[in-house]
Amino acid sequence: MNKGGNSRKRPPPPSSHQPSPALKHQATTPTPPPPSTEEDFVDEDVFFDETLMGEEDVESLILRDFEERQALASRLSKWARPPLSDAYISQSRSIVFQQLEIDYVIGESHKNLLPDSSCQAAIIRIFGVTGEGHSVCCLVHGFEPYFYISCPPGMGPDDISHFHQTLEGRMKEMNRNSKVPKFVRRIELVQKRSIMYYQQQKSQPFLKIVVALPTMVATCRGILDRGIQIDGLGMKSFITYESNVLFALRFMIDCNIVGGNWIEIPAGKYKKTAKNMSYCQLEFDCLYSDLISHAPEGEFSKMAPFRILSFDIECAGRKGHFPEPSQDPVIQVANLVTLQGEDQPFIRNVMTLKSCSPIVGVDVMSFDTEKEVLLAWREFIREVDPDIIIGYNICKFDLPYLIERAQTLGIAEFPILGRIRNSRVRVKDTTFSSRQYGTRESKEVTVEGRVQFDLLQAMQRDYKLSSYSLNSVSAHFLSEQKEDVHHSIISDLQNGNAETRRRLAVYCLKGIGEGILLWASNPSLVEVYLLSEDAYLPQRLLDKLMYVYNYVEMARVTGVPISFLLSRGQSIKVLSQLLRKSKQKNLVIPNVKQAGSEQGTFEGATVLEAKAGFYEKPIATLDFASLYPSIMMAYNLCYCTLVTPEDVRKLNLPPECVNRTPSGETFVKPELQKGILPEILEELLAARKRAKADLKEAKDPLEKAVLDGRQLALKVSANSVYGFTGATVGQLPCLEISSSVTSYGRQMIEHTKKLVEDKFTVLGGYEHNAEVIYGDTDSVMVQFGVSDVEAAMNLGREAAEHISGTFTKPIKLEFEKVYYPYLLISKKRYAGLFWTNPQKFDKMDTKGIETVRRDNCLLVKNLVTECLHKILIDRDIPGAVQYVKNTISDLLMNRMDLSLLVITKGLTKTGDDYEVKAAHVELAERMRKISVVVAFF
DNA sequence: TCTAACTCCTAC
DNA sequence: TTAGGTAGGAGTTAGA
The missing domain is CATH 1.10.132.60 (B family DNA polymerase, thumb domain)
Structure with a gap:
């Protein structure tokens, strides 16, 4: 029963032929609208369900339903987005918005924008928010899927036309049921070069194959992979180029759009859609060539006022059982909505099953049936229109639970939670498996137009913790812990009275439910059961860890959509950068076949023998700064600078133009060809330097947050380039590069050890003989023999400077810290007091x-x-x-x-x-x- | 009781 | 159709 529903004035009864009126966004009058929209249809379902309860109740049920929906509508409407100004309504101004998500649908191409084409095409949808807080759905037309193959020598325009016909025929065979009039729209002859291997010629002919729909890229690639009959050449198979680039990413790359940047569509270049397909305030069609993408700098580095919803559900589980949507009801949904950049939420509410006593500062909405709770939540989502949905374990638990529960209850209209009208949320089981993150099963819940950010997933990716229960994560990061509600009493609280349900609501909003942590002997079996999550702490965590800034910056730096950052691995980020840079250089990236395990593995870094012991004299530590990136830059290691063994013999390159790596590979020097990877790395590291310098200057805490997020993203990004080249099951592995990188690294650490021990000797005029007692990959631990910390620091600096001079730029050895005393147990296992200034130690540091x-x-x-x-x-x-x-x-x-x-x-x-x-x-x-x-x- | 092959987690 | 790398210590397990 509605808390606000105590005035039970009857509204005028709806006419008998019309279903109960829909909840409208701006419900002011109880006049029922004509039964033509989707929402009305949905309400007919409600009507039917409830008629089953008994004939005599029908009228009063309709009335009550109507009245309560009106009450709910007026409650929700105050949370709507700011109304559009006249300039927007008259379409006299350009639309500038920050984009958060990009996907595509198949639809009829736009007749006014693209008069020439009249068939099905991919329509890109960009969702975002303007500076004033209006939600935007931008439908982009005219961008076509494509990929490349290298053009067989001697192919003329006629041959290409023949080839086109053959390919079209094969595509038709593969898609017999499809009614598409033309699969391969056109084949263009273009001048490109493969990114693989150093080549003397600037470019070669390639064929750009443009297909009708994005899914046809894979079909077409399959045909060309297996081989196709070509006049005069016989059966020929092709290596395809850039045929594995996801369509939305392809669009972003070609339009210079990076994740989370600002996009502008000038006035006059967009047309309001004839029939709204979304619930966004601004929805319009435009041509992809009219988009202006703003680089995320200056005024365009700001954030739009996104609406962030944090929510949590509570279920009444049976004693001793984990709640199952087929049996256990949803009894509460707690919500918190915050505008990006503000520190307090502007909405706090909780929807409860059965009455609930008031809670200060919280809108309590109570309902008699579970169905009403669920539908109220759906209406709430639609009205508030959040851009980002956060919570703890929402992807694997809360969202799927709500959806499956609605299925069990037969509420077909519930899962319309996205921004697209009539489109139901889909749940799909997914598994993500990688060496870094382990195998993780999850569920993919597509809520179109809204970004989901599950704090549990983020925690598991970003931090190594012994427990990921919300309780322990909060204790770790927020230094606060709330009282647990044991799962066994949740049902008791629910079955009590309004007061006990109030207690439960407070827990749901602010407290933490019981988390049972089962530790098995095998930690991969560890399962965290979180019976009740929480709406408040995820928002606090989001703020404390500056997740919005850090993730948006990561998306901007690497160019991928924000949603990729939690759902995909590391390599897509490198690939995105590589594709962008390649496009600038007119290079194309081949799709390499999965080479199996025959390529095997390569040798990694050297770990110097550990001279185990307890050292009571200071140990200075020298480190190479960004070792692998600097090696790649110093020696110009890249796909496009690698010389094949065959070419080493054939091309007769002068020795002063190439580097031969310790692992025996040959790469040309920048004078012949500048590598793309070194260039990406230089830009990343230069940008990081700028970000760090700006960070020092910055006063505004928000600006600081953005800059710190950026410098972190840039560092992580630079470090993952090497891993990308060595990922044998990745997109573009090149072990020649990765094994060369490590071989230089091995040479450098040995060289450093030798130089330190040769130079810092009694014979060389120093007080003691220096001894390298340990070192791993990019560091050496040196005992200079002096007994005070300051002296060790000075010698460390001297050594770093001297040794740096012997390496190719930008390789640099730095003095970082002194350990004193130092307990070295074995390789990768040590402890010591960590000193960065001679007055006092910073901390106790333990490794391994x-x-x-x-x-x-x-x-x-x-x-x-x-x-x-x-x-x-x-x-x-x-x-x-x-x-x-x-x-x-x-x-x-x-x-x-x-x-x-x-x-x-x-x-x-x-x-x-x-x-x-x-x-x-x-x-x-x-x-x-x-x-x-x-x-x- | 020893060893090889495995798991787990960490250092870099 | 999706996944960064190797080195290495410490423990467990299976088999001789």
Whole structure:
């Protein structure tokens, strides 16, 4: 029952032939509209469902339904977007908006804009927000899908025409059912060059094959891959170029659009759509050639006032069961809407099943049936029209749950949550598998025109944490933790009274539901069950971690749509940059066949032998800055500078024009051909330098946030270029490049070690002989023999400067820090106090040891941390030994808090009990090993 | 009891 | 139709 519905005045009854009126955006009068729109049709369903409840109730149900919808409508309408000004309505001004999402649909091409074509075509849809906060759906016409093949030598215009006919015929065979009049629209002869290998000629003839619809690119590629009959040449198969570029990305690249940038369509160049297909305030058609894409700089680096919805649902699960949409009702939906750039939400509400006592500052909307709750939420989404939807685990839980629940309840009209009229949200199971992120099953929920940002996914990608429950993530980042609601009492609270449901609503809005963390011996089996999520904390996390800025900047730097950043891997970002740069240089990128595993793997970096020990003299650390990017720049390593072994023999290139890498590959120097990868890297690193300089100058916290997000994105982006070339199952692997990079790296670390030990000697006039005690990939740890930190720092700086001079620019060795004292256990395992100024140490730094690993129980972690503290900071080794002994003794005497033992092999938390399987024996064994570390001394 | 092959997680 | 890389320590498991 509506909280505001206590005035039960009857509206004029609707005429008997018309269904109950739809909820309109600006509901002011109760006059029912004609039953012609989709919304009215939808309401007819509602009418039918409820008639099943009993004939005599029908009229009162209609009336009540009508009245409540009116009340809801007036409640929701105050949250609508700002109304359009006259200039927009008269179409006398240009439309400038920040784009957040781009996709495409197949439709009739626009007759006025494209008078020549009258068939089905891809229509690009750009969704975004203007500076004033108006929502935009821009329908772009005239952009066609295409790809390239290299043109067989001697092919003239007639041959191309024949080839076109043959290809068209094969396409027809493959698509017998399709009514498309023409599959291959045209074939153009163009001058391009493949990005692969150094070539002396500037360009060669290529054929640009333009097809009718985006999906035909793959079909056509298949035909050309397998081979096609060509007059005079016989059966011939082709390598295709850029045939794997997603259509929307192709469009963005060709129009110079990067993720999240501003787009302008001048007045007169757009036409209001005849029949709105979206719920956006501004919807119009235009030609792709009329778009102006603004680079994200200056005034166009700002953010539009997006509407960000954070939501969370609560379900009444049966005792001991995880809620299932086929059985368990949705009892609450909590919502929070914030304008981008503001620190407080402008909407806070909660929709509850059954009555709920008021909550200060929150709009409580109560309903008698679950169906009303769901439909109210749908209306809310439509009215508020959020650009970004966030939440915790919404992609895998909340959104699919709502949709499946609506299916169970037979509410066919519920899943129209996107910006496209009549278009239902689709749920698809997906799996994402990579070495970096592991295999993760999720669900893909397409909400057209709105960006989804699941904070859980973002956390799992960006941070290594031992638990990803909202509770523990909040504790980690926000230093606040809310009281848990145990899952078993959710149903009790719901089944109580208005007051207990209020308690539940407060939890739903602000608190955190119970998260049961099951740690199995195999951490990949770890499952986090979050029975109730939360609407408030995701928004706080989003703000605290500056996710909007960081992700928009990442999209701008790499050029991919924002949605790719959470749904796709690293390599698409590099590919996007590579395609953009290649286009500028008139180069095209081949589709390499999946080479299988025969290419195998390549040798990586050198890890210097660790001279294990406890060092009580300062250890200076020298690091190469951005090692792999700088190697690629210094030696011009790229696809287009690599000389094939055959060409090395044939071309007879003078030795001063090429570099031969330690792994035996040959690359030409920039004078002959400047590499694209080095150029991308130079731009990224130069941009990062600028961003960091601007960051220093910036006063405004928002500007700072943008700049910091940018410099971070630029760094991450530069570092992933090398990985892209070595990804054998990627888009364009080139192990010649990656193995050359690592081979230079290996040479450099050895060279550095030798130089330090040769120069800093007593014979060379220094006080002591320097010794390199360890080094990994891009760093060397040096004991100069001096005993004070400042002296070690000075020698470190001197060494870095001296050694940098011996390398090709921009390779640079830097002095970074001193460890004092330093405990080196083995390769990749060490601890020490970290000094960047000689007055005081910055922190205790530990690498690779139990303290930083997530596969030990808390006891081990705490014990080792405590020992290291005693050894490094207190310098009390006997104390550390005693501490270990006491702990083992406590353990054996069964005096240990069992919760410290969770997460260890053989120990599982089941409910409130710990199942202890021979734990004491096992842990005593573990402790013995740790005491070995202490016995070091 | 030893070892090879595997898993897991980390360093870079 | 979608996925950055290798090195390496520590633990587990299977088999002899």
